[in-house]
Each structure stands twice: as structure tokens, then as C-alpha cells.
Amino acid sequence: MSLHPPQLHKTWIQQPPTGLHHSEPMFLYFAYGSCMCPVDLKRSLGENTHQYVIGPATLKGYRLGFYCHSSRRNCGVLDIVKDPTASVQGVLYQLPWRLSHLLDEREDVPRGGYRHETVEIHSNGQTYTNVRTYVVINKLPQELAPNDWYFNVVLRGALTCGLPEQYCWTLFNHMYQLQQREYQEPTRLCA
Numbered sequence: 001m002s003l004h005p006p007q008l009h010k011t012w013i014q015q016p017p018t019g020l021h022h023s024e025p026m027f028l029y030f031a032y033g034s035c036m037c038p039v040d041l042k043r044s045l046g047e048n049t050h051q052y053v054i055g056p057a058t059l060k061g062y063r064l065g066f067y068c069h070s071s072r073r074n075c076g077v078l079d080i081v082k083d084p085t086a087s088v089q090g091v092l093y094q095l096p097w098r099l100s101h102l103l104d105e106r107e108d109v110p111r112g113g114y115r116h117e118t119v120e121i122h123s124n125g126q127t128y129t130n131v132r133t134y135v136v137i138n139k140l141p142q143e144l145a146p147n148d149w150y151f152n153v154v155l156r157g158a159l160t161c162g163l164p165e166q167y168c169w170t171l172f173n174h175m176y177q178l179q180q181r182e183y184q185e186p187t188r189l190c191a
Contacts (some may be wrong), residue, residue: 025097030059030121030133032090033078034150035106036157044106045099056162057092057123059133064088064171066146066178067139068113076144076178078154079136080117089171091161092123092131107134145178 035041038049063086066076080088095103107114114134121131146154154175158168 026094027097027100028121028128028131029093029095029103030057030090030119030131031093031157032059032064032080032088032133034153034157036091036161037153038157038160040153040157045102049093052093052095053161054092054094055123057090057121059088059090059119059121062086062088064174066143068136069140069144073147073150075147075150077146077150079139080133089163089167091157092121092128112137143178145182146175151175151179
């Protein structure tokens with residue numbers, strides 16, 4: 001399956017764009033963490049998600065940070081924070097509405113972990129509005145390092161879906177530096 005994005009209308013919510021063969025209602029989703037990896041996303045959604053990848057995408061006005069502790073993964077996990085001078089690279093998906101509740105479950109929405117944020121995304125020379133992403137509700141006061149598993153799945157997703165090489169190196173370095181800091185500091189308790 002090619003990961004080159006099909007041509008989509010600028011704003012699309014209920015009906016699939018021309019050229020895609022989905023006969024059900026869909027929504028646009030911007031992933032910036034472990035959900036960038038279609039293989040890992042399949043684990044939560046229960047079906048192959050490669051077919052739903054539109055391609056690499058950019059969210060302007062935000063930056064990444066590890067401001068959430070995941071009890072499921074027992075480590076820091078990614079979040080986005082508003083920052084007018086920054087941007088976040090990620091993966092734009094077009095997912096069926098029937099998977100929406102499973103994605104919310106993965107992002108801990110029912111238990112107050114993350115919440116929906118509607119954003120504008122730039123991908124392949126196009127602007128997409130009304131795109132869903134997730135932000136942490138109760139952010140930690142400082143970043144918490146990812147464990148090796150989360151580190152690897154985030155990088156695998158970034159590389160698999162064609163994020164720019166320089167961004168992948170920046171992401172790698174950020175996670176590596178957090179891990180190094182954590183190994184050098186005494187263990188601290190987090191929320």
C-alpha cells in the first residue's frame with residue numbers, strides 16, 4: 001500500500017473525498033505520538049490502519065512535550081502545548097467514525113487523560129480544517145522520560161510514515177536527553 005496521500009478537499013468531515021473508496025462516515029485525525037505508528041494503532045483499533053494514512057503532516061502553533069504519565073505504559077508520553085513559535089510533525093489519518101470510541105479509549109478520554117482538540121493541519125500542500133487531535137488535560141509540571149518501548153514505537157511511526165529526517169533526529173534527541181536526565185536524577189514520584 002502506498003503511503004502517498006490522495007488528493008483531498010480542504011474541509012471534509014462526513015463524506016469521503018473523491019478518489020477514496022470508503023463508503024462510511026470518516027473523520028480526520030492528527031497523530032503525533034505512538035499513534036503515528038499504524039502497527040501500534042492497529043493494536044487498539046483492531047484493524048489494519050495503513051489504509052487510512054493520508055501522509056506526513058504539520059501542526060503549526062504547538063510544540064511537543066512529555067507532560068503526561070501513562071500508567072498503562074509506566075512512563076512519560078507525548079502531549080502538545082500551544083506555542084506560536086513552534087510546530088509539530090505527525091501523521092494525518094482519515095479514520096472511520098466507528099473507530100472513534102476506540103481511539104478515545106486509547107487516549108484515556110473517558111478517564112480524563114486527554115481531550116479532543118480541533119486543529120488545522122498542513123499536509124502535502126493542502127490545509128485541512130476540523131482535524132481531531134488530543135491534548136493532555138492535567139499536565140505534569142515538567143517532562144517525564146519515555147521508556148524504551150514508547151521511544152521506539154514513536155520513532156518507528158515517524159520513520160514509517162515519512163516524517164522529515166531532521167524532525168526524526170530532533171525527536172530522537174529530545175527523548176534521549178529526557179532518558180539521560182532521568183537516569184542521572186534521583187527517582188521522583190509523579191501524578
